[in-house]
Amino acid sequence: MRGDVGHVLTGVDWFVLVYFFAINSGYLALIVLAALEFVRHGRIQGALGYDDTFVNPLAPPVSIILPTYNEQAGIVTSVVAMLALRYPEFEVVVVLDGCSDDSFSVLQRAFELVEVPCVLAEKIPTRVPQTAKFVAAGTAPLVVFTKENSGRADSINLGINAARYPLVCMVDADSILDPEALLHVAQPFMDDPERVIATGGVIRAANGCLIRHGRIMEVRMPRPWLARIQVMEYLRAFLLGRTGWSRLNSLLIISGAFGLFRKDLVIEVGGLDPTCIGEDAELVVRLHKKMREARRPYRVVLVAEPVSWTEVPETARVLARQRRRWARGLAEVLWRHRSMIGNPRYGRIGLLAMPYFVIFEYLAPFIQIAGVAAVIVALVLGAINIVFGVLFLLVALGYGLLLSIAALVIEELSFHRYARWRDLAIAVAAACVENFGYRQLTAFWQLQGSWAALRRKQAVWGEMTRTGFTLATPADPTPGRGGGGRRE
Amino acid sequence: MTVAVDLVDATAALVVLLVALVVTARAARLTIVRRRDANIAPLRQKLIALIADEDGDALKEFRDLEPARWKMLEPYVLSLTAKLRGESRGALIALCCERGTLARALAASHAARAARRAVAAEALGTIGTEEAVARLGVLARDHSSFVRAAAVRSLGRSGRSEGVPTLIAALEPDSQVPYRFVAQALLRLGEPSAPSLITALEHPHTKVRERAAEILGLLGAHRAVPALLRAAGKDAPLELRLRALRALGRLGAPEAFTRLCEATARGEDQNLRHIAVQGLGRLGHRGAVPILAAVIVEGPDGLAATAAEGLLALNEAGEAALRELAANGSGMAQLHAQAALVFAHRDQYRQRAAHSLMEASP
Numbered sequence: 022m023r024g025d026v027g028h029v030l031t032g033v034d035w036f037v038l039v040y041f042f043a044i045n046s047g048y049l050a051l052i053v054l055a056a057l058e059f060v061r062h063g064r065i066q067g068a069l070g071y072d073d074t075f076v077n078p079l080a081p082p083v084s085i086i087l088p089t090y091n092e093q094a095g096i097v098t099s100v101v102a103m104l105a106l107r108y109p110e111f112e113v114v115v116v117l118d119g120c121s122d123d124s125f126s127v128l129q130r131a132f133e134l135v136e137v138p139c140v141l142a143e144k145i146p147t148r149v150p151q152t153a154k155f156v157a158a159g160t161a162p163l164v165v166f167t168k169e170n171s172g173r174a175d176s177i178n179l180g181i182n183a184a185r186y187p188l189v190c191m192v193d194a195d196s197i198l199d200p201e202a203l204l205h206v207a208q209p210f211m212d213d214p215e216r217v218i219a220t221g222g223v224i225r226a227a228n229g230c231l232i233r234h235g236r237i238m239e240v241r242m243p244r245p246w247l248a249r250i251q252v253m254e255y256l257r258a259f260l261l262g263r264t265g266w267s268r269l270n271s272l273l274i275i276s277g278a279f280g281l282f283r284k285d286l287v288i289e290v291g292g293l294d295p296t297c298i299g300e301d302a303e304l305v306v307r308l309h310k311k312m313r314e315a316r317r318p319y320r321v322v323l324v325a326e327p328v329s330w331t332e333v334p335e336t337a338r339v340l341a342r343q344r345r346r347w348a349r350g351l352a353e354v355l356w357r358h359r360s361m362i363g364n365p366r367y368g369r370i371g372l373l374a375m376p377y378f379v380i381f382e383y384l385a386p387f388i389q390i391a392g393v394a395a396v397i398v399a400l401v402l403g404a405i406n407i408v409f410g411v412l413f414l415l416v417a418l419g420y421g422l423l424l425s426i427a428a429l430v431i432e433e434l435s436f437h438r439y440a441r442w443r444d445l446a447i448a449v450a451a452a453c454v455e456n457f458g459y460r461q462l463t464a465f466w467q468l469q470g471s472w473a474a475l476r477r478k479q480a481v482w483g484e485m486t487r488t489g490f491t492l493a494t495p496a497d498p499t500p501g502r503g504g505g506g507r508r509e
Numbered sequence: 510m511t512v513a514v515d516l517v518d519a520t521a522a523l524v525v526l527l528v529a530l531v532v533t534a535r536a537a538r539l540t541i542v543r544r545r546d547a548n549i550a551p552l553r554q555k556l557i558a559l560i561a562d563e564d565g566d567a568l569k570e571f572r573d574l575e576p577a578r579w580k581m582l583e584p585y586v587l588s589l590t591a592k593l594r595g596e597s598r599g600a601l602i603a604l605c606c607e608r609g610t611l612a613r614a615l616a617a618s619h620a621a622r623a624a625r626r627a628v629a630a631e632a633l634g635t636i637g638t639e640e641a642v643a644r645l646g647v648l649a650r651d652h653s654s655f656v657r658a659a660a661v662r663s664l665g666r667s668g669r670s671e672g673v674p675t676l677i678a679a680l681e682p683d684s685q686v687p688y689r690f691v692a693q694a695l696l697r698l699g700e701p702s703a704p705s706l707i708t709a710l711e712h713p714h715t716k717v718r719e720r721a722a723e724i725l726g727l728l729g730a731h732r733a734v735p736a737l738l739r740a741a742g743k744d745a746p747l748e749l750r751l752r753a754l755r756a757l758g759r760l761g762a763p764e765a766f767t768r769l770c771e772a773t774a775r776g777e778d779q780n781l782r783h784i785a786v787q788g789l790g791r792l793g794h795r796g797a798v799p800i801l802a803a804v805i806v807e808g809p810d811g812l813a814a815t816a817a818e819g820l821l822a823l824n825e826a827g828e829a830a831l832r833e834l835a836a837n838g839s840g841m842a843q844l845h846a847q848a849a850l851v852f853a854h855r856d857q858y859r860q861r862a863a864h865s866l867m868e869a870s871p
Binding site for chain 2: 061068073076077078079080138213411412420422423426437445
């Protein structure tokens with residue numbers, strides 16, 4: 022009996038070992054692709070012509086949509102920073118999603134808002150049609166809508182209906198954009214106007230950075246280890262992972278914290294789905310589906326240069342909620358578009374990206390947790406020897422560590438945003454520390470999220486507690502909730 | 510067991526190696542930046558003095574500068590040259606030619622790597638000599654789309670009309686250069702590109718005609734009005750009509766009034782109506798008032814809002830029509846008129862709101 026159990030456990034362990042090796046090799050492949058992209062980018066940097074775009078009368082104008090919920094403390098700073106972005110022509114559309122704080126009052130005071138009759142063509146159906154529209158009394162291209170609370174996706178849909186320009190940029194109200202971010206993220210629309218349908222910027226952690234008047238003045242590592250580890254995680258997953266997918270033209274996720282889309286196409290596919298918790302990824306997958314089915318040539322691009330800085334959770338409770346929601350969102354997206362998985366009709370998306378997300382993203386926490394448990398049981402029962410245990414540990418932890426450090430090498434050679442030696446040392450330490458407890462915990466939270474999706478438990482955004490940016494002025498800590506603008 | 514130990518050792522060694530690489534890369538970068546800054550900082554000051562014509566000896570100093578230091582300074586000189594006009598620009602270009610920058614850029618424009626050719630194109634555009642422009646003409650047909658785009662942008666920056674034929678050719682879709690770059694380059698060259706663009710309105714390729722029409726509008730080339738009116742004729746392809754009408758609206762050409770009025774008719778394409786309504790607003794013709802008012806009443810919403818904005822541009826007569834609609838119009842027309850009026854006079858509304866607040870306060 023014990024022998025049979027041992028055989029089963031050994032089988033499971035070998036499967037998990039091969040799985041871990043494959044998943045890490047997948048990450049490595051994406052990192053290599055990203056590195057190639059950065060090398061190319063570095064070489065051509067002097068000839069990208071951003072300054073030309075800034076003065077080009079034909080640069081496509083952009084409507085920046087800023088959904089927000091109870092961001093009273095930071096909303097004015099955020100809007101001022103958005104209005105100061107370097108771009109030829111744009112407007113800022115703020116949608117106050119049933120705010121119960123003084124968000125509207127502070128905006129009204131700061132920009133002397135004047136109410137104008139609201140006439141909105143409902144190109145995308147919205148849940149709350151009753152809205153009030155305000156415009157800035159001065160020359161600032163600012164429009165503010167107030168409405169009942171109906172969630173972030175619905176607020177963005179309203180913003181899209183109100184948008185005047187052909188490109189819509191979705192930004193979280195608490196995100197801080199680099200001054201040139203819009204210019205850079207719109208560049209692919211200039212370079213390849215016929216094919217580019219959406220672009221995304223890289224998201225980095227703002228915790229610990231020196232911030233003045235809604236601008237990042239100095240990039241620094243945060244103090245809490247949980248946030249430090251996430252800096253490395255964002256670097257590996259958002260910067261390198263997504264750049265790798267972008268190079269394969271198989272990018273499935275453009276973060277809602279900073280993404281630029283062709284408005285006509287977003288309207289054509291029906292806008293964001295308010296019933297989906299991973300609405301950003303869902304929209305991108307729907308766009309892929311639409312374009313592939315219509316056999317129209319297209320590109321979805323991630324631009325590594327423009328950066329949107331966002332606050333990452335600093336407590337385990339908030340992080341757990343975020344990861345559960347991400348896992349749940351992914352599960353929902355994959356389930357809704359299951360017909361695309363493995364379907365040659367959808368090209369690389371169906372045959373490569375979506376199967377990858379099923380096998381190495383959705384199933385990963387299940388297999389990770391099962392694998393660790395199986396190895397421990399097998400070691401206790403003596404079903405596997407110590408060599409296997411070491412091998413397992415090496416693949417699970419060593420390969421992961423190697424990938425994190427490789428990501429750091431690429432960051433240092435390409436963008437080198439963290440200028441202080443101390444921060445570099447902290448980054449290396451964080452890459453080591455994350456292997457002991459953090460990865461296992463996040464896998465567990467993801468498992469919970471995926472399980473909730475399987476049980477079709479009702480999605481709840483939950484209370485998001487922000488600690489505020491370290492040296493922020495005047496963005497102080499405010500409690501918020503994911504419903505409107507906030508994205509953890 | 511040995512295999513596992515070897516693997517652990519190998520992984521650890523790789524991690525250490527990568528960490529060492531990070532540290533070395535940073536140290537090397539910082540050293541290079543520090544050395545470059547130390548070398549360049551005083552030279553930058555001298556360069557500013559040179560273009561301000563404050564330091565007569567500076568030119569000689571730059572001529573005699575050792576090659577390694579010039580190489581460090583060169584990108585800065587080029588970027589400064591691109592921002593200048595007149596004599597100062599000429600002086601820096603002459604200096605660049607003397608120091609071999611032009612020769613190096615010409616040589617680099619033959620490099621195997623596309624990135625090098627593109628960077629060379631940027632330099633050639635900044636220098637903008639006859640030789641440089643001729644080479645840019647070749648690079649505008651490079652097999653790399655990236656190099657072609659850089660060459661086209663640079664042709665515009667060169668400011669030399671010799672580049673116009675190349676740019677007109679780049680308007681053809683086969684050239685695969687983003688249209689916006691070509692348009693910007695032609696706009697930068699200004700009025701000298703207008704005759705060729707007017708001729709391009711007769712080009713056999715419809716796409717070229719459409720693009721030429723749009724650029725002429727942006728260029729403000731009033732002499733193109735007769736040709737644009739022909740291009741905006743009812744029998745012309747829709748996209749060409751659309752762009753020609755937009756150009757006529759931008760030019761504010763009174764001769765275009767009839768054409769624009771025709772295009773607002775109900776049976777016409779929605780985009781065309783939209784552009785015509787915008788154009789009528791820009792034209793400032795009083796005769797447009799009843800037409801725009803009718804559009805507000807008929808809708809649809811997007812078009813009505815544009816028509817309301819158009820009426821505002823027609824000053825008193827337009828505003829009177831809007832007031833009439835705001836007071837006596839029905840449904841959406843009334844709302845559109847009110848929205849346009851509030852937006853136009855938002856400053857007064859703000860003051861009135863502040864005044865009523867003050868009155869309300871104890």
